[in-house]
Amino acid sequence: MTKHLITLIAFLILFTVLDHVAHVASQIPASTLRASDSSNKPPDADGFIQRWLILEPLNTNGLTDTAVQAAVKKEYFADQLNVVPRDGDKVNVDGAELTWHALDTTNYNVNLFHFARAYSKKTSDVLFWAVTVINSPREMRDVRLAIGSNAASVWWVNGKEVIGIYGDRQTVIDDGVSKRLTLNKGPNVVRAAIINGGGATDFCARFLYAEDRPLKEITVSLGTIRTKPSP
Amino acid sequence: MKKILFTTLCLLVTVSLAHDSRVFALDGEIRIHDPSTVIWCNGKFYTYGTGGISLVSDDGWTWRRGPSLPRRGVAPDVIHIGDRYFLYIAANSGPTKADINLLTNKTLDPDSPDYKWEEGGVVASSDGIEDCNAIDPGVLLDPTSGRLWLTYGSYFGYIRLVELDPSSGKRLKPNEKPRNIAINGEASIMIYHEGWYYLLVTHGSCCRGADSGYNIRVGRAKNVAGPFLDNMGTDMLRGGGKLFVGSSGRLIGPGHFGLFDLGDGIQRFSLHYEADLDKGGASILDVRPLLWKDNWPVAGERFVGGTYQIESLRTGTSLELTVEGFPVGGRPVRRGPPPGSPGAPLSPPTGGGAPPIGGGIFAGTGKPIPTQDVTEVSKKWPEGNVDVRMGNYMCQAQQKWSIEPISGSGYLGSPYFKITIAGTDRTLTATEDAELVAMPIFTGRPEQLWRFDELADGSWRIMPKAIPSLKQSLALSAVGSSFATFASFDSRSEKQRWLLKTP
Numbered sequence: 085m086t087k088h089l090i091t092l093i094a095f096l097i098l099f100t101v102l103d104h105v106a107h108v109a110s111q112i113p114a115s116t117l118r119a120s121d122s123s124n125k126p127p128d129a130d131g132f133i134q135r136w137l138i139l140e141p142l143n144t145n146g147l148t149d150t151a152v153q154a155a156v157k158k159e160y161f162a163d164q165l166n167v168v169p170r171d172g173d174k175v176n177v178d179g180a181e182l183t184w185h186a187l188d189t190t191n192y193n194v195n196l197f198h199f200a201r202a203y204s205k206k207t208s209d210v211l212f213w214a215v216t217v218i219n220s221p222r223e224m225r226d227v228r229l230a231i232g233s234n235a236a237s238v239w240w241v242n243g244k245e246v247i248g249i250y251g252d253r254q255t256v257i258d259d260g261v262s263k264r265l266t267l268n269k270g271p272n273v274v275r276a277a278i279i280n281g282g283g284a285t286d287f288c289a290r291f292l293y294a295e296d297r298p299l300k301e302i303t304v305s306l307g308t309i310r311t312k313p314s315p
Numbered sequence: 316m317k318k319i320l321f322t323t324l325c326l327l328v329t330v331s332l333a334h335d336s337r338v339f340a341l342d343g344e345i346r347i348h349d350p351s352t353v354i355w356c357n358g359k360f361y362t363y364g365t366g367g368i369s370l371v372s373d374d375g376w377t378w379r380r381g382p383s384l385p386r387r388g389v390a391p392d393v394i395h396i397g398d399r400y401f402l403y404i405a406a407n408s409g410p411t412k413a414d415i416n417l418l419t420n421k422t423l424d425p426d427s428p429d430y431k432w433e434e435g436g437v438v439a440s441s442d443g444i445e446d447c448n449a450i451d452p453g454v455l456l457d458p459t460s461g462r463l464w465l466t467y468g469s470y471f472g473y474i475r476l477v478e479l480d481p482s483s484g485k486r487l488k489p490n491e492k493p494r495n496i497a498i499n500g501e502a503s504i505m506i507y508h509e510g511w512y513y514l515l516v517t518h519g520s521c522c523r524g525a526d527s528g529y530n531i532r533v534g535r536a537k538n539v540a541g542p543f544l545d546n547m548g549t550d551m552l553r554g555g556g557k558l559f560v561g562s563s564g565r566l567i568g569p570g571h572f573g574l575f576d577l578g579d580g581i582q583r584f585s586l587h588y589e590a591d592l593d594k595g596g597a598s599i600l601d602v603r604p605l606l607w608k609d610n611w612p613v614a615g616e617r618f619v620g621g622t623y624q625i626e627s628l629r630t631g632t633s634l635e636l637t638v639e640g641f642p643v644g645g646r647p648v649r650r651g652p653p654p655g656s657p658g659a660p661l662s663p664p665t666g667g668g669a670p671p672i673g674g675g676i677f678a679g680t681g682k683p684i685p686t687q688d689v690t691e692v693s694k695k696w697p698e699g700n701v702d703v704r705m706g707n708y709m710c711q712a713q714q715k716w717s718i719e720p721i722s723g724s725g726y727l728g729s730p731y732f733k734i735t736i737a738g739t740d741r742t743l744t745a746t747e748d749a750e751l752v753a754m755p756i757f758t759g760r761p762e763q764l765w766r767f768d769e770l771a772d773g774s775w776r777i778m779p780k781a782i783p784s785l786k787q788s789l790a791l792s793a794v795g796s797s798f799a800t801f802a803s804f805d806s807r808s809e810k811q812r813w814l815l816k817t818p
Binding site: 148149150228230248249250251256258259260261262263264294295296 | 637638639706748749750794795796797798800802810
């Protein structure tokens with residue numbers, strides 16, 4: 085019994101320490117993220133988009149449908165549902181200056197925990213804005229955006245909200261899938277708000293043809309990227 | 316006041332009709348004895364019975380009397396090969412002296428200018444002495460070889476097998492001796508399924524109303540000529556036969572199996588009951604799902620609806636309204652640490668109800684949690700159309716679907732159904748862009764009428780009667796883990812397979 089008690093107390097202490105670390109992570113290089121360059125980047129072999137502009141996290145709370153919808157509808161900075169930022173752009177949210185970072189992930193998913201930790205930011209009870217611009221070689225009808233996120237997320241394509249998934253959930257490939265939509269020939273803006281309650285946080289996204297086959301004929305270009313070190 | 320009274324009466328009538336067990340029997344004129352295999356021709360279903368009568372249906376659910384055959388024999392069977400329908404019908408001229416005659420036609424539609432029955436002659440017979448009574452023909456076009464086979468016989472002696480010419484429907488080798496393949500029955504017919512030939516034979520007594528012991532039994536063989544063994548290894552030539560379907564409920568004496576293959580792994584079988592007690596003991600037609608288990612045919616039950624969780628076989632998530640769920644019993648209140656942890660109470664808390672297990676957050680309330688009240692919960696749901704998605708099932712009101720038959724409209728062997736959130740009028744609807752939505756009311760339009768086809772593994776294909784502006788039939792399909800849409804049915808995929816679970 086005493087042994088169990090000691091184990092339990094040790095676990096609780098460890099959990100408290102880890103929880104504190106997670107809330108304000110110390111700066112640790114993001115092993116899965118690289119600074120983007122100015123090239124056109126195709127998706128990976130399974131169609132996952134690996135190049136994103138990500139804003140340093142801002143504070144929020146709640147993962148229910150209502151809480152998430154309220155969080156993403158709140159205006160944190162000017163034109164937040166339309167702006168296509170450039171790498172290094174800054175916004176001011178409630179007195180805090182937050183920076184947009186153009187990043188490539190080496191995985192199918194974007195590890196937001198790595199991202200936040202690399203910039204010594206909170207990872208719990210936070211909202212991440214992410215934007216990317218995909219170039220379609222032609223108009224594509226009846227395709228679907230398919231995403232997974234940890235945790236809740238809301239997604240827009242060319243300004244229209246197309247997916248909302250809620251609750252405390254892990255990233256599952258193609259967890260949330262939009263209704264059929266049309267990609268314009270040329271640039272199309274994909275925007276996401278990912279809200280994390282606690283612990284790990286990440287997302288993945290790709291487009292699918294109507295029969296669920298990954299769409300790989302697109303490229304991602306975020307415009308002129310400043311030369312800078314990886315996070 | 317009168318208007319209110321009238322409305323109330325109408326509602327009561329509607330409710331009583333909705334729960335009338337009759338809605339679960341085929342509709343219309345379905346009296347027939349010894350029906351042939353149900354067959355499709357020019358947009359209609361047909362079956363032919365003893366006396367040369369026929370029944371016809373536009374949708375497979377509501378039937379009416381059709382034109383009679385030029386022969387008034389017993390227990391016909393019919394098959395479509397090439398540009399011809401071959402119909403076989405027998406007649407006794409003595410207790411065991413009988414002939415099976417062939418009739419051919421280019422169409423079964425009496426309104427067609429091509430509708431004309433032509434005599435094709437005798438294809439099998441019994442002389443009144445031999446151990447066979449050549450009636451009750453059943454035909455199989457072997458999908459593996461293209462060869463056409465006829466089985467026949469009735470109690471006196473053997474069920475026999477002869478080969479027919481698929482180009483003419485006539486006997487291929489008239490002088491070749493028929494092969495004996497079973498005894499103790501009649502109404503034999505063979506079907507083929509995944510490497511096996513199945514011989515279905517009706518055992519028991521017929522033609523005695525509610526005292527008829529008719530039941531359909533089956534044996535299987537790797538060779539078309541047998542030996543047909545049952546599940547115990549007994550040869551049907553020695554009286555074997557695994558029960559396929561017997562009397563149940565108020566339907567007595569099933570007999571005369573006929574296969575109708577809808578494709579995509581979905582099959583039905585036709586039969587008659589010697590006596591439907593709800594129809595005064597009349598002999599009636601029925602069409603039921605044909606399922607398979609361990610390579611044996613299983614007589615499926617007609618889907619009658621109810622309240623269900625609709626779970627995707629692909630994802631394990633369930634169909635729900637896109638509304639914020641509320642935990643059954645309310646949001647959990649943290650009452651203390653887990654039992655055994657520091658600070659946990661050493662004994663259960665006192666109070667009413669059964670003593671909880673230990674204490675703290677795992678203790679529960681000590682009494683049953685009532686079912687979520689949809690009237691209360693739905694007050695927070697948006698009015699108008701609401702999107703539909705999939706989520707982890709948690710017994711919440713927006714996840715329970717009431718599936719009710721709608722009289723007057725159906726498909727082969729079943730009425731269509733409406734699907735609503737239980738306790739509400741929010742109705743699952745197919746949209747013009749082939750997506751899902753829950754509309755606030757049921758309109759009865761085709762995009763709100765649903766068919767349920769049970770698949771061999773017990774899962775279901777769910778399809779709207781029609782999707783607006785689409786000619787193509789599409790099935791409800793999981794797309795990703797949390798959303799559903801419509802897609803062409805692929806029998807090899809789990810995307811379009813759904814489980815109906817009782818919540």
